[in-house]
Every structure is written in structure tokens, then in C-alpha cells.
Amino acid sequence: MQFSKDSRRAIRLAKRVLKGRRAFFEVRELLATRGPLPEGRFRVGVYFADSDVNIYQMRQWYAPLRELSKTHPVVLIARNAAGARQLMHESGLDVTFEPKVTGLERLVDEQPLEVILYVNQNTRNFQMMRYGSRWHVFINHGESDKMYMTSNQHKAYDFAFVAGEAARARLLKALWDYEVDERTVAIGRPQADHLTGEPPYPADDRTVVLYAPTWEGDRPAASYGSVVTHGEPLVRRLLETGRHRVVYRPHPRSGVVDPAFGAANQRIIAALADANRRDPSAHHVFDQSPQLGWQLSLPDVAICDVSAMIYDRLATGKPLMVTRPLAPEAEIDEGGYLSVCEWLGSEDTEGIDAVLDRVIGDDAARERLGTWSQHYFGDTTPGAPSRRFREAVEALLLRAEDRKAPLRS
Structure with a gap:
């Protein structure tokens, strides 16, 4: 061995x-x-x-x-x-x-x-x-x-x-x-000013669901990945309904540490391909494009693990769910947005279609998203984050000029 x-x-x-x-x-x-x-x-x-x-x-x-x-x-x-x-x-x-x-x-x-x-x-x-x-x-x-x-x-x-x-x-x-x-x-979040691009599917009456899990992590305290615990039953149910479109965007490091995690990831990818063969109008997406834009801004609801993807989606103010890690060692700070987020337990994945209907129709939850988006990102008016990024760099460049200026008596 x-x-x-x-x-x-x-x-x-x-x-x-x-x-x-x-x-x-x-x-x-x-x-x-x-x-x-x-x-x-x-x-x-x-x-x-x-x-x-x-x-x-x-x-x-x-x-x-x-x-x-x-x-x-x-x-x-x-x-x-x-x-x-x-x-x-x-x-x-x-x-x-x-x-x-x-x-x-x-x-x-x-x-x-x-x-x-x-x-x-x-x-x-x-x-x-x-x-x-x-x-x-x-x-x-x-x-x-x-x-x-x-x-x-x-x-x-x-x-x-x-x-x-x-x-x-x-x-x-x-x-x-x-x-x-x-x-x-x-x-x-300057990236929020660049959430562009055309999705590889037509506009129709399907509910578009972004599932963007993180990887398995390199230590127990960072075991946030949901591909094994939530992913397969979640995706399987959404493929069965005939009224959902899945956009699956796994972390590029999926399976690097745990082969079982990588195998589950490959099974989800294969399931999406098989569903598209059986119903070409479904247009389910396995997304691994280098640019992140429409994937965050267009889907009707997003399901993310405890990762930066939560907050990228939060900046859009659109419906969002967070998978609850099963690993008892996984460290979660529930003092911020995670204290009020919509958690998705592994036991809820078999009925994920009903869960998502509830979350999408919750107006109070949308208002909370807007409040927390302000707390995490400040002014999210288009162009404002890019301006703040540029001004922060320029302020340091000016300070550098002052430091390099010759001393005056």
C-alpha cells in the first residue's frame, strides 16, 4: 500500500x-x-x-x-x-x-x-x-x-x-x-462594476440556480466544501423538476486534497451533460470560465458555501442561500451576515425546489440583503467601488511622492 x-x-x-x-x-x-x-x-x-x-x-x-x-x-x-x-x-x-x-x-x-x-x-x-x-x-x-x-x-x-x-x-x-x-x-468591491458577459443560455421561464461550492479545504477548520454533503442530491433534484436551470461553478481546486471530493464533482458535471442530452432546451451549465460576471448578477438564486462567493453575490442584493458545513471542525463566524443568512442543511437538499421557491419569494429577505450589502461593501452604486479603488491607489502614490521629495530647511 x-x-x-x-x-x-x-x-x-x-x-x-x-x-x-x-x-x-x-x-x-x-x-x-x-x-x-x-x-x-x-x-x-x-x-x-x-x-x-x-x-x-x-x-x-x-x-x-x-x-x-x-x-x-x-x-x-x-x-x-x-x-x-x-x-x-x-x-x-x-x-x-x-x-x-x-x-x-x-x-x-x-x-x-x-x-x-x-x-x-x-x-x-x-x-x-x-x-x-x-x-x-x-x-x-x-x-x-x-x-x-x-x-x-x-x-x-x-x-x-x-x-x-x-x-x-x-x-x-x-x-x-x-x-x-x-x-x-x-x-x-470593484469587481461588482464588471459583472458583465452574455450567458450561454436563452432567456426563458426557467428558474436559474447558481450553485458555486468551494473546495474541500486543506485542514479540518476550513472544511466548508459542500460537493459531497449537499451537491449531488441538490443538483439531482433540480435536474428532475424540468423548471430549473443549473449553473454549476465549482472551485478550481476541487479534489486537490480529497479524491472523493473530486469524484463527486465529476459526477455532478456528468449529470449536467446527461440532462442536456436528454433535454437540449434545458441548457444546464458547467461553468469554468476565467471571468466572473453574469454568473453572479443574472441567476434568480445562488447557493454558495462559506466562501468569498457569498459576499460577491451579496453585493448584487439578489436571493442567496448558504450551505451549512457538516464537518464539526469547520470554523464559522456567525457574527456577521452568516447570523441572518438563509442556511441550507444537507437534509433539505431533497426538497430544494420548494426551499428555493420560498427564498425567492421572500421580500423581507431581500430587504435584509440590501442592508447587509451596505454593511459589507458601502456604496454599491455602479462605478463607486472602482472610483474608491483608484482613489486609494492615488492617495498612496501621492504619499510616495511626498516621501521622495527632498527635505526643505
Whole structure:
């Protein structure tokens, strides 16, 4: 048994090495074709040390960053070849690939880089944060009440751009001696200004249900994924009714840790395909597109796990349900929106159609959604979050100019 496990582990390692080598040579060719970036151009950088496995953390920032780059050029700083390749293919932004620290040294010599943004807590962030005379800013890759949102690692950054007052209250409660008022800037959710795109189904009388579960997590306290506990019976019932359309958007890491989780995910995908073959007018969707837009704004109701997807949907003010984790170790902060949300227990999945009818028709619940959306994101008027994001960056750029100005007697 151990020999078999070791063999599988060796095969996975060999595949990762081969994938990395291929990506490295492809990125090198792409950079050679593009040529060097102009020196002295970029005052804003976004640091990403991960592979393409975690590219979802960058994807949600593509549109806001492209908007920002219209007035303040932005460069993406990639440290992993597979991650760099993905960014170059899909971000629409300038990318530099710096696998070695010596490359970072050259980069900070050639570019002003007065504001560096970070979307996650990769330990290699510290290789960039060693450079002073610039602002290091944590912008995260989502807004939620997961324990990740109150990591003490916030203290490592000069500032954190947070969604709103809920995030500030969360940090104030969890962290000792963290100057929340001085070191956080509330910008809302700039991604909400870019929830666009055409859905791959026609407008008809079907009730569209977004089911967007998270992955299984890498530790018991983060066991929020519902694919095994809720997903299969939930989707099976919705496919049976003939009046629902399922948009299934699983987390890209589904099954990375737990093979059973990955197998359940594949069975749901197969069930959707089979339902479409039996009824071509159903147009059920297995969605894995890199951009997140219509998936949040158009469905009549969304079912999400405890994850950032809850709060992305919350910003739209439309009906929403949250799956209740079965794992007793899963940590849930029920002091915020989760204290009043519509929970979906695994025992309710067999009758999910009736449950959703109730939630969609609940006017009082819609009013609560609007109130909590304001608490988490502030002003959600179209364009307001993007403006706040741009102004937050510009304020730091001005502070950088002041710091670099020569001292006057």
C-alpha cells in the first residue's frame, strides 16, 4: 500500500516538474517576442508568486486592474512559470516573470513601483516586501467571514484595502494592537462594476440556480466544501423538476486534497451533460470560465458555501442561500451576515425546489440583503467601488511622492 502511494506521489511530482519546464520555455518565448518593458513606466505592481492552480485569485482582479491601468500603468509580477503563462494569456495586462530574487533586484532598479498589491498570503511575498521606500498593500482575493480574513499576517503590510465596515470590525475583534483605522482603506468591491458577459443560455421561464461550492479545504477548520454533503442530491433534484436551470461553478481546486471530493464533482458535471442530452432546451451549465460576471448578477438564486462567493453575490442584493458545513471542525463566524443568512442543511437538499421557491419569494429577505450589502461593501452604486479603488491607489502614490521629495530647511 505504501509503495503504491509513493509511486503515485512520484508520478504527480514528475508531471508537475514537466509542466513547469514547458511553461518556463513558453513564457521565455513570449517575453522574447514582446521585448523588454519600458523602464520607469510602472508605479503600481501586483505581486503573484503562485502557479496557475491559484490563478483564480488574480482573475477577479483583472477587470479592476485594467481599468486602473488606463490612468496608472500596472505591471503583474509573476514568480512561477505556469502562473506567468496564464497571466500573459488572459489578463490583458503587462506581465514580468521574475523567478529569481536577482530579477526582483533588477525590476526595482528599472521601475519606480511605489505601490505593490498582494492578492494572497504566499510566503514568497516576503521576498518582495523586503524592499522599502514603497507601499506594500494587501488587497486579498475575496471578502468573507472565513478565518483567513483575520490572519495576523495583515500586520506585515503597510496597508490593507478592505471591502467595508464588516471587514474592519472583523479585524478589530481578532487582531491585537492592529491599527485598523490607520492601516485599512475601505474600497468596496470593484469587481461588482464588471459583472458583465452574455450567458450561454436563452432567456426563458426557467428558474436559474447558481450553485458555486468551494473546495474541500486543506485542514479540518476550513472544511466548508459542500460537493459531497449537499451537491449531488441538490443538483439531482433540480435536474428532475424540468423548471430549473443549473449553473454549476465549482472551485478550481476541487479534489486537490480529497479524491472523493473530486469524484463527486465529476459526477455532478456528468449529470449536467446527461440532462442536456436528454433535454437540449434545458441548457444546464458547467461553468469554468476565467471571468466572473453574469454568473453572479443574472441567476434568480445562488447557493454558495462559506466562501468569498457569498459576499460577491451579496453585493448584487439578489436571493442567496448558504450551505451549512457538516464537518464539526469547520470554523464559522456567525457574527456577521452568516447570523441572518438563509442556511441550507444537507437534509433539505431533497426538497430544494420548494426551499428555493420560498427564498425567492421572500421580500423581507431581500430587504435584509440590501442592508447587509451596505454593511459589507458601502456604496454599491455602479462605478463607486472602482472610483474608491483608484482613489486609494492615488492617495498612496501621492504619499510616495511626498516621501521622495527632498527635505526643505
